[in-house]
Amino acid sequence: xxxxxxxxxxxxxxxxxxxxxxxxxVSVLREDLGLTGTHNACDTTNCGACTILVDGKAVKSCTxxxxxxxxxxxxxxxxxxxxxDLHPLQKAFIEKQGLQCGFCTPGMIMSSFWMLSQNRxxxxxxxxxxxxxxxxxxxxxxxxxESIKYAKDLMRKKGGE
Amino acid sequence: xxxxxxxxRGAGKYVDDIKLPNMxxxxxxxxxxxxxxxxxxxxxxxxxxxxAIVGGGGEGxxxxxxxxxxxxxxxxxxVNYVGQPVAAVFAEDRYEAEDKLDEVEAxxxxxxxxxxxxxALSGEPLHAxxxxxxxxxxxxxxxxxxxxxxxxxxxxxxxARIVNNPLETRGLIADYDGSNLTVYISTQAVFGIKxxxxxxxxxxxxxxxxxxxxxxxxxxSKSALYPEYIMAAYAAIKYKRPVKWIESRSEHLAASQPGRxxxxxxxxxxxxxxxVTGWRGEVLVDAGAFGGSAGSMSPxxxxxxxxxxxxxxxxxxxxxxxxxxxxxxxxxxxxxxxEAAFFRERMMDLLADELKMEADEVRLINTTxxxxxxxxGLEIEASRPFFTKAxxxxxxxxxxxxxxxxxxxxxxxxxIWGGESARIDVQDGKVNVWLGxxxxxxxxYVFVKKLLNEELGIPQDKVTLNHGDTGMLKDGxxxxxxxxxxxxxxxxxxxARKLKKQVENKEGNYTIENLLKSNYSSEVYENxxxxxxxxxxxxxxxxxxxxxxxxxxxxxxxxxxxRALNPKMIxxxxxxxxxxxxxxVLYEEVVHDTEGKLLTKNLFDAGLPIAENMPKFTIxxxxxxxxxxxxxxxxxEAPTIGVPVAVVRAIERVSGKRMxxxxxxxxxxxx
Numbered sequence: 039x040x041x042x043x044x045x046x047x048x049x050x051x052x053x054x055x056x057x058x059x060x061x062x063x064v065s066v067l068r069e070d071l072g073l074t075g076t077h078n079a080c081d082t083t084n085c086g087a088c089t090i091l092v093d094g095k096a097v098k099s100c101t102x103x104x105x106x107x108x109x110x111x112x113x114x115x116x117x118x119x120x121x122x123d124l125h126p127l128q129k130a131f132i133e134k135q136g137l138q139c140g141f142c143t144p145g146m147i148m149s150s151f152w153m154l155s156q157n158r159x160x161x162x163x164x165x166x167x168x169x170x171x172x173x174x175x176x177x178x179x180x181x182x183x184e185s186i187k188y189a190k191d192l193m194r195k196k197g198g199e
Numbered sequence: 200x201x202x203x204x205x206x207x208r209g210a211g212k213y214v215d216d217i218k219l220p221n222m223x224x225x226x227x228x229x230x231x232x233x234x235x236x237x238x239x240x241x242x243x244x245x246x247x248x249x250x251a252i253v254g255g256g257g258e259g260x261x262x263x264x265x266x267x268x269x270x271x272x273x274x275x276x277x278v279n280y281v282g283q284p285v286a287a288v289f290a291e292d293r294y295e296a297e298d299k300l301d302e303v304e305a306x307x308x309x310x311x312x313x314x315x316x317x318x319a320l321s322g323e324p325l326h327a328x329x330x331x332x333x334x335x336x337x338x339x340x341x342x343x344x345x346x347x348x349x350x351x352x353x354x355x356x357x358x359a360r361i362v363n364n365p366l367e368t369r370g371l372i373a374d375y376d377g378s379n380l381t382v383y384i385s386t387q388a389v390f391g392i393k394x395x396x397x398x399x400x401x402x403x404x405x406x407x408x409x410x411x412x413x414x415x416x417x418x419x420s421k422s423a424l425y426p427e428y429i430m431a432a433y434a435a436i437k438y439k440r441p442v443k444w445i446e447s448r449s450e451h452l453a454a455s456q457p458g459r460x461x462x463x464x465x466x467x468x469x470x471x472x473x474x475v476t477g478w479r480g481e482v483l484v485d486a487g488a489f490g491g492s493a494g495s496m497s498p499x500x501x502x503x504x505x506x507x508x509x510x511x512x513x514x515x516x517x518x519x520x521x522x523x524x525x526x527x528x529x530x531x532x533x534x535x536x537x538e539a540a541f542f543r544e545r546m547m548d549l550l551a552d553e554l555k556m557e558a559d560e561v562r563l564i565n566t567t568x569x570x571x572x573x574x575x576g577l578e579i580e581a582s583r584p585f586f587t588k589a590x591x592x593x594x595x596x597x598x599x600x601x602x603x604x605x606x607x608x609x610x611x612x613x614x615i616w617g618g619e620s621a622r623i624d625v626q627d628g629k630v631n632v633w634l635g636x637x638x639x640x641x642x643x644y645v646f647v648k649k650l651l652n653e654e655l656g657i658p659q660d661k662v663t664l665n666h667g668d669t670g671m672l673k674d675g676x677x678x679x680x681x682x683x684x685x686x687x688x689x690x691x692x693x694x695a696r697k698l699k700k701q702v703e704n705k706e707g708n709y710t711i712e713n714l715l716k717s718n719y720s721s722e723v724y725e726n727x728x729x730x731x732x733x734x735x736x737x738x739x740x741x742x743x744x745x746x747x748x749x750x751x752x753x754x755x756x757x758x759x760x761x762r763a764l765n766p767k768m769i770x771x772x773x774x775x776x777x778x779x780x781x782x783x784v785l786y787e788e789v790v791h792d793t794e795g796k797l798l799t800k801n802l803f804d805a806g807l808p809i810a811e812n813m814p815k816f817t818i819x820x821x822x823x824x825x826x827x828x829x830x831x832x833x834x835x836e837a838p839t840i841g842v843p844v845a846v847v848r849a850i851e852r853v854s855g856k857r858m859x860x861x862x863x864x865x866x867x868x869x870x
Binding site for chain 2: 084136169
């Protein structure tokens with residue numbers, strides 16, 4: 039199959055790849071770039087385990103072809119940890135039991151990251167609504183909602199310092 | 200299993216994250232028919248390469264009652280469910296492997312499938328060499344003369360099949376170096392996988408090592424040995440290259456082993472005051488296309504739990520499982536316990552309505568004040584003290600009046616039989632631990648660190664709980680059936696005490712300094728041959744709109760955990776299990792049409808609950824110590840037992856319609 043030259047920025051780093059056009063972005067991230075934190079769990083855009091940010095928006099990376107990332111700026115779960123320091127969302131997910139098996143967690147955190155990047159307050163109902171594209175089979179979601187609220191507090195405190 | 204601090208960074212190592220040099224990817228060609236003769240198959244690896252039946256292993260494995268019922272690795276003369284593996288192809292990459300499926304040519308002659316329990320009972324046998332489609336049939340308890348009771352009630356119930364659907368599907372890598380086979384796998388039980396692989400492929404057990412990768416949930420679906428695992432191991436040996444297989448979601452929906460799928464016919468006798476004087480029952484399990492997996496054991500297991508937390512003196516139950524043209528039944532969180540509770544508590548509610556008693560009243564009169572062994576074989580402790588407290592803590596009467604709340608009372612029978620193993624190594628001041636059962640989201644490392652700290656004073660940051668690994672322990676069981684904190688915890692304590700003796704023998708006395716300054720190793724296998732139960736009670740309230748859509752508004756639960764070893768995880772397990780219980784009642788089902796085609800195509804169809812389905816949660820933890828050295832009791836499955844019962848009752852009370860099955864669909868509730 040003919041390959042197509044594709045280049046994009048991922049977690050601040052510029053990458054250039056030769057890609058089969060049919061390859062999904064999630065496969066490219068995981069297999070070509072070794073960014074295995076982004077998970078593939080359903081193939082049908084139901085579960086959100088593969089959620090990443092593309093030009094600042096939360097996107098399920100199994101709905102996008104790798105070649106469609108050309109010229110875009112991508113952020114994956116690996117890009118949230120800065121010099122070994124966990125992002126407040128990552129701290130909050132540990133503290134408020136936002137995970138059990140951890141498989142949906144990177145996608146949950148990336149969706150939540152987008153929400154927190156909106157710089158406004160969300161009600162509990164809005165948080166739940168926002169999470170409707172991300173499935174978790176273990177936690178029953180309560181810990182995830184609590185984690186997002188707690189992360190917001192942590193970020194506010196940090197901002198106020 | 201990596202700890203949460205790694206998982207939140209996406210730094211876990213699930214099996215699909217592992218890449219070995221020169222690795223092949225496997226894809227599996229599957230039957231498109233529910234029942235057909237397989238006239239020929241060409242391409243890939245198929246039964247002309249390997250004629251074998253799937254050997255044993257894992258939760259509920261009892262072996263087929265007749266070898267003719269066994270699941271072949273590759274389909275041989277017939278296929279018996281949509282999704283049954285027929286051939287396997289291999290390529291350098293996953294996309295190419297999928298492409299190669301086109302090269303498999305299979306010719307079928309379609310046969311009329313058997314899709315229901317009734318068809319299975321009356322129809323011709325699915326498998327040549329068997330006389331009927333019955334896998335097992337057994338009476339439990341003893342026959343009795345019908346009591347001259349005031350009330351006799353009969354009803355029939357059913358619980359539909361549900362696919363486990365952990366977010367991570369099944370998967371493994373098999374790696375063969377010319378002499379030794381190493382398997383990395385997403386599993387609940389490395390030892391069961393090893394036993395199954397070695398028996399099926401006739402391998403020398405000393406040359407097979409099974410290592411658990413981080414495991415992204417399981418809920419019962421990752422303890423069994425599946426045909427795909429054998430194919431991958433066989434191919435790795437044949438091609439002398441590592442072979443990876445990662446299940447797609449559509450394969451998981453079609454060909455993993457779903458749970459539930461049970462019918463119950465109940466008849467009870469009771470006095471005017473609500474005291475049940477006799478229980479007759481019939482349990483019928485739709486075990487799917489082959490014997491050997493959970494279906495060989497689940498009817499018995501459901502049957503023996505039918506009297507639950509009540510002191511019912513007379514009971515007689517016929518437990519049967521039959522084969523249909525669906526994938527084999529497996530355990531799904533609760534694995535028979537939720538079915539037994541559903542049948543029993545539905546009857547208790549029927550009795551309450553018949554006698555115009557409150558739901559708690561009719562239950563209370565049937566509780567016991569002493570230890571009790573039921574005629575069906577279930578041993579319970581006195582249930583009255585717990586029930587009395589739970590009903591009051593849950594404010595049942597108040598919420599019954601104000602919101603038509605539903606109530607469920609149950610006993611969780613932990614699968615502690617078989618015990619568990621543990622190994623503790625001390626080297627260079629660090630403590631490494633292995634358990635025979637393998638965590639997949641339950642944070643076993645928390646109780647391991649806590650118990651080692653209590654027993655030996657080891658600082659928690661010195662302890663690492665490693666992945667399940669048959670190379671590091673002589674034997675082990677697995678993580679299922681609400682057992683791990685109970686039996687794994689007991690094994691850790693025994694291994695710790697053995698370690699302490701070693702230190703005392705060497706140094707004269709035990710101190711943490713003496714332990715950490717030398718190297719030690721201690722391994723135990725702690726067997727348990729008692730029944731260990733925990734009680735639970737759940738209250739639920741619902742709202743139903745004019746379109747029949749149900750919203751569970753509150754789920755309150757009272758659970759006896761013996762001793763809370765990891766309170767945050769206990770809460771998370773209860774909430775997660777509650778959502779699964781709600782899923783069973785309102786959304787989840789795997790559906791085949793009358794021709795056996797799978798209609799449940801993706802996670803949306805499968806009905807996994809979403810965040811907006813969450814009710815308000817209220818959780819009460821009771822710590823009534825068990826006889827285990829650390830006093831723990833099982834918990835993991837408890838909410839999936841109690842929640843459906845309470846939610847269904849609440850729906851019944853609000854809608855005014857008698858509820859006899861799950862899931863309850865909106866069209867049934869439209870006024």
